[in-house]
Amino acid sequence: MAKEKKVEQITDMEVDFAQWYTDVCKKAELIDYSSIKGMFIYRPYGYAIWENIQKELDRRFKETGHENVYLPVLIPESLLQKEKDHVEGFAPECAWVTVGGADKLEERCAIRPTSETLFCEHYKNVIQSHRDLPKLYNQWCSVLRWEKTSRPFLRHREFLWQEGHTMHATAGEARAETMQMLEIYADFLENVLAMPVVKGRKTDKEKFNGAEETYTVECMMHDHKALQAGTSHYFGDGFAKAFDITFTGRDNQLHHPHQTSWGVSTRMIGGIIMTHGDNSGLVLPPRIAPIQAMVIPVAMHKEGVLEAAGGLLERLKAAGVRTKLDDSDQSMGWKAAEYEMKGVPLRVEIGPKDLEKGQCCICRRDSGEKVFVPLADLEETVKRLLDEVHDGLYARARKNLEDHTRTCQTLAEVKEFMETEGGFARTMWCGDLACELKMKEEAGVTSRCMPLVQELVGEACVCCGRPAKQMIYWGVAY
Amino acid sequence: MAKEKKVEQITDMEVDFAQWYTDVCKKAELIDYSSIKGMFIYRPYGYAIWENIQKELDRRFKETGHENVYLPVLIPESLLQKEKDHVEGFAPECAWVTVGGADKLEERCAIRPTSETLFCEHYKNVIQSHRDLPKLYNQWCSVLRWEKTSRPFLRHREFLWQEGHTMHATAGEARAETMQMLEIYADFLENVLAMPVVKGRKTDKEKFNGAEETYTVECMMHDHKALQAGTSHYFGDGFAKAFDITFTGRDNQLHHPHQTSWGVSTRMIGGIIMTHGDNSGLVLPPRIAPIQAMVIPVAMHKEGVLEAAGGLLERLKAAGVRTKLDDSDQSMGWKAAEYEMKGVPLRVEIGPKDLEKGQCCICRRDSGEKVFVPLADLEETVKRLLDEVHDGLYARARKNLEDHTRTCQTLAEVKEFMETEGGFARTMWCGDLACELKMKEEAGVTSRCMPLVQELVGEACVCCGRPAKQMIYWGVAY
Numbered sequence A, B: 001m002a003k004e005k006k007v008e009q010i011t012d013m014e015v016d017f018a019q020w021y022t023d024v025c026k027k028a029e030l031i032d033y034s035s036i037k038g039m040f041i042y043r044p045y046g047y048a049i050w051e052n053i054q055k056e057l058d059r060r061f062k063e064t065g066h067e068n069v070y071l072p073v074l075i076p077e078s079l080l081q082k083e084k085d086h087v088e089g090f091a092p093e094c095a096w097v098t099v100g101g102a103d104k105l106e107e108r109c110a111i112r113p114t115s116e117t118l119f120c121e122h123y124k125n126v127i128q129s130h131r132d133l134p135k136l137y138n139q140w141c142s143v144l145r146w147e148k149t150s151r152p153f154l155r156h157r158e159f160l161w162q163e164g165h166t167m168h169a170t171a172g173e174a175r176a177e178t179m180q181m182l183e184i185y186a187d188f189l190e191n192v193l194a195m196p197v198v199k200g201r202k203t204d205k206e207k208f209n210g211a212e213e214t215y216t217v218e219c220m221m222h223d224h225k226a227l228q229a230g231t232s233h234y235f236g237d238g239f240a241k242a243f244d245i246t247f248t249g250r251d252n253q254l255h256h257p258h259q260t261s262w263g264v265s266t267r268m269i270g271g272i273i274m275t276h277g278d279n280s281g282l283v284l285p286p287r288i289a290p291i292q293a294m295v296i297p298v299a300m301h302k303e304g305v306l307e308a309a310g311g312l313l314e315r316l317k318a319a320g321v322r323t324k325l326d327d328s329d330q331s332m333g334w335k336a337a338e339y340e341m342k343g344v345p346l347r348v349e350i351g352p353k354d355l356e357k358g359q360c361c362i363c364r365r366d367s368g369e370k371v372f373v374p375l376a377d378l379e380e381t382v383k384r385l386l387d388e389v390h391d392g393l394y395a396r397a398r399k400n401l402e403d404h405t406r407t408c409q410t411l412a413e414v415k416e417f418m419e420t421e422g423g424f425a426r427t428m429w430c431g432d433l434a435c436e437l438k439m440k441e442e443a444g445v446t447s448r449c450m451p452l453v454q455e456l457v458g459e460a461c462v463c464c465g466r467p468a469k470q471m472i473y474w475g476v477a478y
Helices: A002-007 A017-027 A044-063 A084-093 A116-126 A171-191 A238-242 A267-276 A305-318 A332-341 A352-357 A375-403 A411-420 A433-443 B002-007 B017-027 B044-063 B084-093 B116-126 B171-191 B238-242 B267-276 B305-318 B332-341 B352-357 B375-403 B411-420 B433-443
Strands: A031-033 A040-042 A074-076 A095-100 A103-111 A135-144 A158-168 A198-201 A213-220 A226-236 A258-265 A293-297 A323-325 A346-350 A359-364 A370-374 A405-407 A424-429 A446-451 A470-475 B031-033 B040-042 B074-076 B095-100 B103-111 B135-144 B158-168 B198-201 B213-220 B226-236 B258-265 B293-297 B323-325 B346-350 B359-364 B370-374 B405-407 B424-429 B446-451 B470-475
Touching: A017 A031, A017 A267, A031 B116, A040 A044, A044 A135, A044 A158, A044 A171, A044 A267, A116 A135, A116 A158, A116 A238, A116 A258, A116 B031, A158 A171, A171 A198, A171 A213, A171 A226, A171 A258, A213 A267, A213 A375, A213 A446, A213 A470, A226 A238, A226 A267, A238 A258, A258 A267, A267 A375, A293 A305, A293 A332, A305 A323, A305 A346, A305 A352, A305 A375, A346 A352, A346 A375, A352 A359, A359 A375, A370 A375, A375 A405, A411 A424, A411 A433, A424 A433, A424 A446, A433 A446, B017 B031, B017 B267, B040 B044, B044 B135, B044 B158, B044 B171, B044 B267, B116 B135, B116 B158, B116 B238, B116 B258, B158 B171, B171 B198, B171 B213, B171 B226, B171 B258, B213 B267, B213 B375, B213 B446, B213 B470, B226 B238, B226 B267, B238 B258, B258 B267, B267 B375, B293 B305, B293 B332, B305 B323, B305 B346, B305 B352, B305 B375, B346 B352, B346 B375, B352 B359, B359 B375, B370 B375, B375 B405, B411 B424, B411 B433, B424 B433, B424 B446, B433 B446
Parallel strands: A293 A323, A293 A346, A405 A424, B293 B323, B293 B346, B405 B424
Antiparallel strands: A031 A040, A074 A103, A095 A103, A095 B095, A135 A158, A158 A258, A198 A213, A198 A446, A213 A226, A226 A258, A346 A359, A359 A370, A424 A470, A446 A470, B031 B040, B074 B103, B095 B103, B135 B158, B158 B258, B198 B213, B198 B446, B213 B226, B226 B258, B346 B359, B359 B370, B424 B470, B446 B470
16 A cells, blocks of 8 residues: 555664655655755645744734735846845855746846845835835745755755845844844744754854844754754845945935844754654654644444544634544554654544543653543643643753753864764854864864853863854754 | 825826726835836735735635645746647746756756646655545745736736645546635635626636636626636646556556646736725725724824724724724824725724714725714724625625626627727627637637526527527626
8 A cells, every 4th residue: 555655664863864854754744856856845744834834933023013025036137246245155056047938038037045135126116214114024935046965854956934134224223133033033943843042143154145244043953963943134234235225314314224134944844853853753843733633533433433533623623723533444553653753742542442431542742651531631631731742842852952062172172072972062262264164174063153142161262272252152064 | 205105196097097007006005116027026015915815715725625735936848848738838938947056957947837747746756546635735836927018916927826736536526626616716706805706617719728627707897807816727637647647546447637726816916906996096805905994093192092092903903803003193184095095994083072072983995984983882883894895895896797797699799899888798609719719800809708607698609690509708808
């Protein structure tokens, strides 16, 4: 049976983490390959996770005054070239449209790799006065970057994301926006995706092309590698000057507005997989799971079982739980393995014996633990268990992050740490690019961020030994 | 002041309907032009209408078992060519990517003009058994068609839409799906957008490239022209054969599945404007309006006014009404004109005199009518008025449709009708392409549809006079 394939064993993560990851993506039916290298198909279950992410984030964006817009998918080459640092970063990985209908285009167009230039062109049209500010725009769309290598969710040639682009009257307001969005990302990752983060600022080498400052939320995966889960950029007025965007201030003088952009993408789904998954497959944080509780009738040919299961389904739906009923003719073993693979947080099982005792059996995906629950307590117990699963996943991920973050005083120590255990090396740094490059060359690490909460762990740069005032995290990143 | 521009007069629709339409699109801040011809920017207010359309339709799609997916934006040329009729229709208006990064592509790729071919390629991977059917997929995305002319919402080179693509075990199930989706569109247009529809089948000449049958919902605009608001296609197993998609049936034999696709786009927003708008601007049907009631304090420097207006805002929000408060320092005249231009269904005004009398004043956008409402009755009255506005808009549009649908027996009659009044000409038709072409040449009309409800209005074809068994609508279409 084709259906049986799904519950075939997946590779153990201890044997081959990369293969385990690919197996989960395919066997949990999150993704499929297309005929174009590096362009993936988001299948219903994978896309449903993204829809839940969108719903949660979109609400937070709107609560903080942001509005959604949609700008064109194509950027004329001359427009992309208006900001020098920006085009240098993105032009080499653009896909170019050169023919429209039967005609060669006079000017070729890039499929957007990001939309700063398009937003600036539009902002020039709609910003004239201080009364037009701030502009707090966001766009949900796909972007395209012609990368050489690809992995599901982590590196696509085309991926889904949101890109916020805002304009403000003052640098102070724009900086506050940059930090506000970083905090929204951090809150979302921790309280919805159960992924603990390190918040910090990127080095000049690692910042976004064209930004003055880039802030990031960094997460640690099961294999102790880093995932940059979201970024928030402060642009100053660099783009505004390049695009000649001005507004008349309250002082009746012309000023350039100050700008931010910020984004997260479907790579967060890769982060969920590598933070919470295990050797039975995906483990979904309950607040984002498309199905939070799967109701399964046991021995469903027996009198009353199917009706009772249907009753549980309706009660859970009425209580606002995302739930489904599997009354297919597959075996109980198949169903258990299937919903483990798909990371459904809770299975709610009910059979003839349970009916007699007025109970059901709830099984947790994270721990495998089973509890028998009086039917009267169904809704309350399911909601409590969903919160407990969230808290448990968060605590386990937090422990992973803390256990594998090590303070190092020398490059040799960093090297030894990365070669044996791996994780985040916490060190002092003088701020010089030369040291950052040497860390990469000698220890194979890139700077992850300079944490917002600075805890000085020494006095000397880990690399050159000169006096250092900044604490920084190093790691190996996806 | 830049802000004052918005309330400048727009062209009267009786003077120049096309210019009136463009004025409304720009001055209600629905849309902006980009630097690429035919590619538009959906501004926050225009995009918010689309978001409400999405929310309503997506709920209906999910209630009928459909799941969302996301497939790549690019289609390799060889994939697009697999179904002959389909590629003939779409290839001439594709935009082609020929360069990725620094390299010329071995095979050029089209930006999707529609995704039948991509869905078929994926379906081949995921359909093996009758247990995998039906597949009920939908995608929200943008598509690109390199058209020579363009108009906001009605004809974009890039536009937003949804495309449903489903696969079924039998032709009967696929046909039922095709009709179900047509009914969902009709219900949505009438009961949410207040746009009456004529449901019917397209002629072979007008059907979708590659479809066996195309069904449509046709609406009549203020100027008596037709707008095709949505289509639903039955494909039979033509694509399945071209793409070699098979499944093992309950009979253990291999079969080709039967397919449908269906879509509506942001051109519906153009339809809303041209169905309900007037010489003061946009008129939005309440169930889709981003702001259903705008609360405006009158003489807000007077004691208690702003607080009272804030109270009304909170009460309306709590009652589930989409509402905002305008406490800007613009004049009352400016505010009235601004929210008329933006088509906000109700304005709720409160000033010192109202406070004394314990009332507020509610003004309807559709009729201009003002009523004074005791504060205790606020929520109930607003909800009732929103329904009344919907019903009123629908009735007016229905009257327009009925008044300008004329039964004609001869081509000369059709010609005279179109030259004087315009609208839908209801005639008999023999079914021959030659007659359809002659109607276009002589009377300037295209076939709109053969209505599902067939009311025989004669015995002879309007064009050739031979016996005819089908009633058909003709018109001039956007």
